[in-house]
Amino acid sequence: xxxxxxxxxxxxxxxxxxxxxxxDPISEHNRLYWYRQTLGQGPEFxxxxxxxxxxxxxxxxxxxxxxxxxxxxxxxxEIQRTEQGDSAMYLCASSPEGGGSEKLFFGSGTQLSVL
Amino acid sequence: DQQVKQNSPxxxxxxxxxxxxxxxxxxSMFDYxxxxxxxxxxxxxxxxxxxxxxxxxEDGRFTVFLNKSAKHLSLHIVPSQPGDSAVYFCAALTNNxxxxxAGTRLTVKP
Numbered sequence: 001x002x003x004x005x006x007x008x009x010x011x012x013x014x015x016x017x018x019x020x021x022x023x024d025p026i027s028e029h030n031r032l033y034w035y036r037q038t039l040g041q042g043p044e045f046x047x048x049x050x051x052x053x054x055x056x057x058x059x060x061x062x063x064x065x066x067x068x069x070x071x072x073x074x075x076x077x078e079i080q081r082t083e084q085g086d087s088a089m090y091l092c093a094s095s096p097e098g099g100g101s102e103k104l105f106f107g108s109g110t111q112l113s114v115l
Numbered sequence: 116d117q118q119v120k121q122n123s124p125x126x127x128x129x130x131x132x133x134x135x136x137x138x139x140x141x142x143s144m145f146d147y148x149x150x151x152x153x154x155x156x157x158x159x160x161x162x163x164x165x166x167x168x169x170x171x172x173e174d175g176r177f178t179v180f181l182n183k184s185a186k187h188l189s190l191h192i193v194p195s196q197p198g199d200s201a202v203y204f205c206a207a208l209t210n211n212x213x214x215x216x217a218g219t220r221l222t223v224k225p
Contacts, residue, residue, distance in 0.1 A: 042204050042215030043159065056211065091158055102147050102208050106158030
């Protein structure tokens with residue numbers, strides 16, 4: 001399977017705990033994106049990497065959120081001191097650089113539930 | 116600020132008929148528009164796109180129309196099939212900033 005892979009698929013945590021999600025993009029894709037989707041809404045942009053460089057962060061990304069892509073391959077998204085409002089589907093997407101970069105390939109997401 | 120709007124949360128059509136999904140946007144800087152399809156428990160998958168320099172793009176049963184003056188685009192599916200039942204997201208792009216609409220749930224009845 002050469003698609004975008006996200007782990008875990010589901011995460012249930014208690015308020016105040018830290019959680020970390022992993023995304024493995026399509027191997028030849030330089031660009032990696034994190035989105036958040038809540039029920040009844042479309043995906044909302046969180047942050048974007050080109051190789052290992054984090055080029056853009058949304059205002060939605062509070063100080064409790066941090067994302068890394070240390071070697072320009074897989075990425076992690078960490079949420080510290082989770083709140084109930086963080087409950088959402090966290091989607092990772094990747095795309096190639098240059099032609100076709102606008103077509104994002106999404107993973108199946110990590111569904112976070114904060115109790 | 117919701118720059119991309121899909122005002123119909125749901126649409127139901129009969130198999131074989133045409134499905135028309137609509138999308139409006141407010142930012143005139145968007146230069147590329149896409150439609151994604153999402154099945155339950157899966158991420159969105161790319162369906163079809165159109166550049167702002169065009170007004171129509173066709174791919175098999177799927178056609179996207181763009182009306183820049185009205186800041187409106189639509190996706191036509193004809194003929195509709197039960198397997199097309201899914202949530203469809205409209206997306207608009209400028210400078211690596213992609214915004215999504217809230218989605219329209221399409222149900223195609225046999």
